[in-house]
Amino acid sequence: MIKIKKVVKLFNGKEILSEISLDIKKQDFVAVIGPNGSGKTTLLKIIDGLIAPDKGEVKVFDLDPLKFGLTVRKKVGFIFQNEFIPKNIPLSVEEVVSVGRIGMKGLFRNLDNEDMEAVRRAMKEVGVMDLGKRPAGLLSGGEQRKVSIARELSREVKILLLDEILMNLDPASQMEINNLISNIYKKHKLTIVFVTHLLRYLPEGINRVIAIKDGKVFKDFSPEEFDISELSELYGITREYLKKYVGSFKI
């Protein structure tokens, strides 16, 4: 479904991704972990065709996401790191969720009943139906994250790219969002790429963990194959500290 072959990406002369290769299959639920600056966000943006690789080949649904950006992005959902709704935006929660349908609809065509039905279905699924008329900018962090998930669900995408969506949330909200993502995975049979730092809080259903370091795949393993020594090498910290931080990989 997502094929990345020897992709290189440079920023200011520095290699962020160094000949990285990956093959993510249909209905994979992948956690991507790795230190800050290891190229995780860049990788997601390249998959979505938002930035161009300097070298290498990327195929999503067998299409180059750069050349066929609009076609690819109709089937790929993306929730960005630190995505927030501007406090002063005069839009309701329902209007923000409906942004997901706008790109699908195309220019010069208004959203119709079918679109609004998809919006309401998505809002109901993530549990923000009763917030529909509320000003979106006044929501809490956890509610905002649910609204972003509803926005992408309303688009009926096949791939979901989630970039550190648990950041800045309290533990209860982290658990709630994790459960939501797990349920969405089970119900919609999506392919999900879940970038995270919170190794303790991996959502249920993850069948693959890809560790990235210095722009390369450091290790590609199943959550059961947890090895504290390798993780200690990945993050460059002691095993003792890591044990406290990670706890157990077992889900």
Next chain:
Amino acid sequence: MLEVLRYNYFQNALMGSVLAGIGLGIVGVWVILLRIPFVGVAISHAAFAGSVIGLLLGVNPIIMAIVFSLLASILIGPIAEKSGLEANIIIGIIFSLVLGIAFLGLGLIKGPRTEAFNLIWGSILTLSRKNIFVNFGITVFVILFLVSFGKEIKAVFYNREVATSCGIPEKFIFFSLLFFSGFIICLNLNTVGGILIFGLLINPPSAARILTHSLSKMYLLSILFGILSCLTGLLFSYIFEVPAGAAIIIVSSLIFIISMALRGRNGR
């Protein structure tokens, strides 16, 4: 007092006021929600620099003012994109550049500089029927753009990166918003002048935002407050014989203050 309505110059001023209220009311919402309020200052000073260069080169200063301000509004988006800096920073850089050009030009002009300064101080009573027709045409175009791309504009206000990833032509929308904002600001420089236009660009949509959480109501209230500011300001200027631009801006500020008070009373 009604006698003054018979005069062409006052009729033009009234029509110019309504068009300024509509045009600036709409683009004001855009610059507020894109969080680039100082675009008005940069573009009006680009127009000033253009008119100075026009005078220096012996080219029509108004045409040069339009060229410079459109150039400034066209360049903000791509430079921000290329440099990776925020649009607000690029607006600051363009503002300082055009101000430098304007002062350099002023130093080099031998003859009178009144025409260039007219754009900075504004002179609503000197609007010609031709000005009104051009303003009307561009305002209609801006309304058509808003009606045609309303849902995409809404998505860009929400989050430009998300809009792109949802398959919306975000760059086209964002650059068009900057371009039309520049055009409307430049065409309305005669109404209140380059310095005061900032108030007419910011006060009506801000007052509107305070009173509503709905985008469509924000547009309508912003236009209404813009027209109200211009017409009331013009009336005060006639009655009390004070400069029209200053009166318009003070009225628009009063509308903002009243909106604040109303919000306070409603506990919103």
